Amino acid sequence: MSVIREAGVVVGYHYYFQFVRELVSPHCQCIDTGMRKERERAQMAFECAETGKRVVVMSSGDAGIYGMAPLIYEMGRERETDVEIEVHPGISAFQKAAALLGAPVGHDFCVISLSDLMVPWMKIERRIRAAAEADFVTAIYNPKSHERYWQLYRLKEVFLEWHDGDTPVGYVRQAGREGETVRLTTLRELNPEEVDMFTVVLIGNSQSYVWKGKMVTPRGYSKAPSPPPAPPRGRDAIRMVSPPLGEVGRGLGQSIMMESFRRIRSELTNRNVPIDRLWPLIHAIHTTADFEMEHLLYVDAGAVPHIFDAIREGRVHTIVTDVTMVASGIRKAACARYGVEVKCYLQDERVMAMASEQNITRSQAGIRLAVEEHPDALFAFGNAPTALMELCDLMRRGKAQPVGIVAAPVGFVHVCESKYMVKSFVNVPKLIVEGRKGGSNIAATLVNSILSWDDAAELKPGRDV
Numbered sequence: 001m002s003v004i005r006e007a008g009v010v011v012g013y014h015y016y017f018q019f020v021r022e023l024v025s026p027h028c029q030c031i032d033t034g035m036r037k038e039r040e041r042a043q044m045a046f047e048c049a050e051t052g053k054r055v056v057v058m059s060s061g062d063a064g065i066y067g068m069a070p071l072i073y074e075m076g077r078e079r080e081t082d083v084e085i086e087v088h089p090g091i092s093a094f095q096k097a098a099a100l101l102g103a104p105v106g107h108d109f110c111v112i113s114l115s116d117l118m119v120p121w122m123k124i125e126r127r128i129r130a131a132a133e134a135d136f137v138t139a140i141y142n143p144k145s146h147e148r149y150w151q152l153y154r155l156k157e158v159f160l161e162w163h164d165g166d167t168p169v170g171y172v173r174q175a176g177r178e179g180e181t182v183r184l185t186t187l188r189e190l191n192p193e194e195v196d197m198f199t200v201v202l203i204g205n206s207q208s209y210v211w212k213g214k215m216v217t218p219r220g221y222s223k224a225p226s227p228p229p230a231p232p233r234g235r236d237a238i239r240m241v242s243p244p245l246g247e248v249g250r251g252l253g254q255s256i257m258m259e260s261f262r263r264i265r266s267e268l269t270n271r272n273v274p275i276d277r278l279w280p281l282i283h284a285i286h287t288t289a290d291f292e293m294e295h296l297l298y299v300d301a302g303a304v305p306h307i308f309d310a311i312r313e314g315r316v317h318t319i320v321t322d323v324t325m326v327a328s329g330i331r332k333a334a335c336a337r338y339g340v341e342v343k344c345y346l347q348d349e350r351v352m353a354m355a356s357e358q359n360i361t362r363s364q365a366g367i368r369l370a371v372e373e374h375p376d377a378l379f380a381f382g383n384a385p386t387a388l389m390e391l392c393d394l395m396r397r398g399k400a401q402p403v404g405i406v407a408a409p410v411g412f413v414h415v416c417e418s419k420y421m422v423k424s425f426v427n428v429p430k431l432i433v434e435g436r437k438g439g440s441n442i443a444a445t446l447v448n449s450i451l452s453w454d455d456a457a458e459l460k461p462g463r464d465v
Helices: 014-019 038-049 069-079 092-103 120-131 151-162 253-267 277-290 303-312 326-331 332-337 349-358 362-371 385-395 415-423 440-451 453-458
Strands: 009-013 029-033 055-057 109-113 137-141 166-173 181-186 199-203 207-212 214-218 297-299 318-321 339-345 378-381 404-408 430-433
Touching: 009 014, 014 029, 029 038, 029 303, 038 069, 038 214, 055 415, 092 137, 092 166, 092 181, 092 199, 109 120, 120 151, 120 415, 151 415, 199 378, 214 339, 253 277, 277 297, 277 303, 277 440, 277 453, 303 430, 303 440, 303 453, 318 326, 326 339, 326 440, 332 440, 349 362, 362 385, 378 385, 378 440, 385 404, 385 415, 404 415, 404 440, 430 440, 440 453
Parallel strands: 009 029, 009 055, 109 137, 318 339, 318 378, 378 404, 404 430
Antiparallel strands: 137 199, 166 181, 166 199, 207 214, 297 430
8 A cells, every 4th residue: 555655656457546546645647548558558657667756557456466567577678677676466356256255265276367368268278177177276367258258158168077066166246346246156057147257256176165155175185086977867868778770761771871870879888868969969970980979969958859849840941051061961851841941151142242341251251141031040060160150149149049050160270169159058959069070961960860850769760861
């Protein structure tokens, strides 16, 4: 406090001045700037200090943790300045949040920012995965914003690969400020929609627990890891002891396909797979001969029957694809049976004009036009992540309400991110080939698995082969 009172100049983000107004001397010069003007603030601070003035640069929390201190040192080195730099410690938001929650950082912890303005998302995800695997208590800064809406969903998904769903999670909004709110939940129940940029999230480790409404991480010996959860039972799972696939089908093609399905099912690692995931999974493996699909194919519970019912009942008449290869692989007889039209806008003259005028890819332009004409279609992506990202943006803006999405773009640039984005739309039924794999053939076969859902009960594929 005395440092601010003795300052001749105070430089900072304008929002923070309200918190120090009573500490600033009447003769002090206050220089405030808007958000994302960090370099400008640092430069003004040095210009004032180099004239002999005593300058304070404000950061919220601790200046050395996601604050201005590193930038001041960097700029000091760039300017080769003789100005003396001092860093005065503060209380970081995660420390204040931890105190409000109880004692969640009593053991090894780390802090991760989800802001990808200056750090590529894939590097952030590697850090997330390392923290989850190493069982760190993890504090999350910048968890969500208007533009950054899917990253916390992805973080939750990664942590659930390594942590029990009952792991305590706390989050605090406006810690230490007016409107402060504190919430305790579990990793399973964490709802990213309740979190914003003013929130700090704290995820416990395998030893963390809740006692009397407080989150505690003991400083003690590690417990033995919990055994893996038992496979699902009852009506939520279909045991792999269903009746044989049946007799030979209507033709040689169907006969071969049925035998292929029988062999695939016998080689699956998981012997308990819900039928609404099993059906598209076997289709995907049959098309690719890649049993890694057992780990890569994500299917929302009930997605396949939900989309199928909408098509069968005539509530949806259009399937939109990102490229013509996907469209060509969708079975024509199945579409004819339900009066469904498959459309790809990639070669549409209007799309070519739009892509040129707006400097976007043709696949993006195709999705924009498709949404204008068929906002409630089934959308299938087998090639272009930019097209999938475009649909996500249009959904966020309320312009698209797809009956379902098949997300299987393939490649190396923005592919994983596009799938993380679409996964955050929890109310839209989805089938996603996670990671970098995918392709037009997989997207088409997943659509075919939806169109043939009424054959799934007896696992008799190939009616339209």
